[in-house]
Amino acid sequence: MNPADLSGTRRLAVADYDLDATLGGGQAFGWSRVGEGWEGVVAGRWVRIEARDGAWTIRTARAETDWEWIDRYLGWDEDLAAVIATFPDDAPMRDAVAACRGLRLLRQDPWECLAGFICSTTKQVVQIQEMVALLARRHGDPVATPEGVAPRNAFPRPERIVEAGEAALRGCKLGFRAPYIWATAREVAEGRLDLDALAKRPEDEARAALMELPGVGRKVADCVLLFGLGFPNAFPVDVWIARALGRLYFPRARKLTQRRLVRFSTTHFGPHGGYAQQYLFHHARMNLGRAWAVDSAKKT
DNA sequence: AGACAGGAGCAGT
DNA sequence: ACTGCTCCTGTC
Numbered sequence: 506m507n508p509a510d511l512s513g514t515r516r517l518a519v520a521d522y523d524l525d526a527t528l529g530g531g532q533a534f535g536w537s538r539v540g541e542g543w544e545g546v547v548a549g550r551w552v553r554i555e556a557r558d559g560a561w562t563i564r565t566a567r568a569e570t571d572w573e574w575i576d577r578y579l580g581w582d583e584d585l586a587a588v589i590a591t592f593p594d595d596a597p598m599r600d601a602v603a604a605c606r607g608l609r610l611l612r613q614d615p616w617e618c619l620a621g622f623i624c625s626t627t628k629q630v631v632q633i634q635e636m637v638a639l640l641a642r643r644h645g646d647p648v649a650t651p652e653g654v655a656p657r658n659a660f661p662r663p664e665r666i667v668e669a670g671e672a673a674l675r676g677c678k679l680g681f682r683a684p685y686i687w688a689t690a691r692e693v694a695e696g697r698l699d700l701d702a703l704a705k706r707p708e709d710e711a712r713a714a715l716m717e718l719p720g721v722g723r724k725v726a727d728c729v730l731l732f733g734l735g736f737p738n739a740f741p742v743d744v745w746i747a748r749a750l751g752r753l754y755f756p757r758a759r760k761l762t763q764r765r766l767v768r769f770s771t772t773h774f775g776p777h778g779g780y781a782q783q784y785l786f787h788h789a790r791m792n793l794g795r796a797w798a799v800d801s802a803k804k805t
Numbered sequence: 806a807g808a809c810a811g812g813a814g815c816a817g818t
Numbered sequence: 819a820c821t822g823c824t825c826c827t828g829t830c
Contacts (some may be wrong), residue, residue, distance in 0.1 A: 531811065626812040632828070633811085680826025685813085722813050743811040762820075790811085 512651045513565040515572060519581045523607030524556045527579075530787050531630045532732050533611055534621045534637040535660060546641075546659045548574035548614070551650045566649040580612055591775045597753040598774075598781060601788035608787055610780055611732060615700040616693060617660045618733030623685050623720040625728075632678075639677035644669045666690035685720025692718060704734040711736065723767070731779040738778045740770040746782060749789040752797075 528536040528543045536545040542555035542562075552575060553564045563575060576582065585607070592598045624636045637660065644665045645658030666674070667690050674683035692698045698718070703711040711734060715726040723742075730739035742750075742763060750770065751761050774781040789797070 622811095623813095627810055627825090628812090628827085629810055629829090675826085678827070681813090681824085682826080720813065724812065728811095741811085745811055764819080786811085 513563075513567060513569040515563045515569070517561050517563070517581075518559055519556070519561050520559055521585045521607050522556070522579075522581050522609055523605070524554060524561075526605060526608040526787055526791075527611065528554075530608065530783075531790075532728075532783065533613055533618075534624075534630070534634045535617070535641070537634075544654075544657075546648055546657060547578045549648060549659055550574070551648045551654070551657055554579075564651070566651045566654075577612055580609055583609070585609065588777045588780050591777045592781050592784075593773060593775060597749075597785065601781075601784040604788050604792045605784050608784060610783060612735060613733045614660075615703070615729065615733040616663060619689065619700065619715070619718075619721070619725075619729045620660070620666070620686055622725045622728040622732075623689060624679060624682055626682060626720070626725070636678050636682075640666075640674075640679075643673070643677060663690035663694040667694050682720060685718075689718045689720060700734075704736075708736050708739065712739075723763070731782075737780065738771060738776060740767070740774065740778045740782045742766050742770060743786075745789055746770075746786050749785050749793075753785075 524543060525538075528545070529538065533545075536543050539553070541557070542553050544551070544553045546552070550569075551566045555562045555564075561581075563572070589602055592602065620640075621633065621637055625633050628636070641658040641660050644661040646661070646665070648657055648659050650657050661669070666686060669687075671683045671687045674686055677683075679686060693700060698714065703714055706714075708730065712723075712726045712730060715721050715729055716723065721729075725741075727739045727741035730736040731741060740746075747761065747763070747766055750766055751758065754769065754773075755761055770782065771778060
């Protein structure tokens with residue numbers, strides 16, 4: 506290797522992992538498709554991942570001796586077959602698994618995950634990505650990038666969000682979410698909420714603590730529990746899931762309350778309900794489409 | 806061009 | 819417990 510090239514490169518064989526669905530499917534908002542790969546910032550490091558014929562190339566700006574940070578984030582060594590085996594054996598799940606096999610759950614930084622999903626309310630993925638990118642560009646700390654790659658910042662830590670102030674956050678197109686993010690960042694920055702500690706608490710307690718935060722309701726809290734804190738049974742019910750569940754499991758129901766869907770989802774889908782949810786969600790969005798979902802919602 | 810988007814919080818019933 | 823309204827901002 507050229508001694509002037511200080512970047513780290515790692516190659517490994519990964520099976521049963523759909524990188525596009527996982528990084529671009531709406532569970533994380535900081536990734537961009539660049540050429541044949543994905544580029545983002547994980548644990549304060551710029552990283553590029555290319556998947557080709559089951560072989561991955563992971564590239565970093567600096568040489569790395571320890572890859573635990575990215576292994577943990579991607580969770581590629583998780584036994585997907587074992588997870589899928591816990592799903593209920595019904596037609597909707599079989600269809601979703603057949604269509605999306607290889608879709609995975611990421612293990613994100615809890616703060617970045619929380620901030621991202623506060624931004625997500627009443628927004629579509631591309632718009633959330635834009636807000637998150639603006640926040641990073643204007644308020645995040647720079648990370649090292651390889652020669653020839655444009656400078657890039659990490660997602661701002663809570664302290665930087667607090668410093669930025671609400672007006673600057675509105676400038677990042679956060680709209681009415683600006684005061685939510687700001688106040689939540691302050692709770693974390695000033696030590697009143699220890700996000701990492703939530704992972705060790707019972708799910709109900711962790712959820713309740715999250716829902717104390719401004720801008721965090723049940724759905725956002727469940728996203729953070731599932732995508733950031735590692736609670737495998739957390740099951741975010743957004744409009745897509747609500748429509749999909751209604752159509753697939755309650756085709757004759759007159760109306761479905763959020764509460765009823767939450768109760769159904771947390772009991773019916775087993776110990777890895779969150780994983781099952783991601784499959785149903787992605788399948789409904791990618792393979793069935795909006796017309797399918799909306800039509801079903803109206804056809805009460 | 807008015808509704809709507811991968812919600813939350815609030816008041817009112 | 820449920821309904822209805824508002825909160826920014828783009829997009830179709």
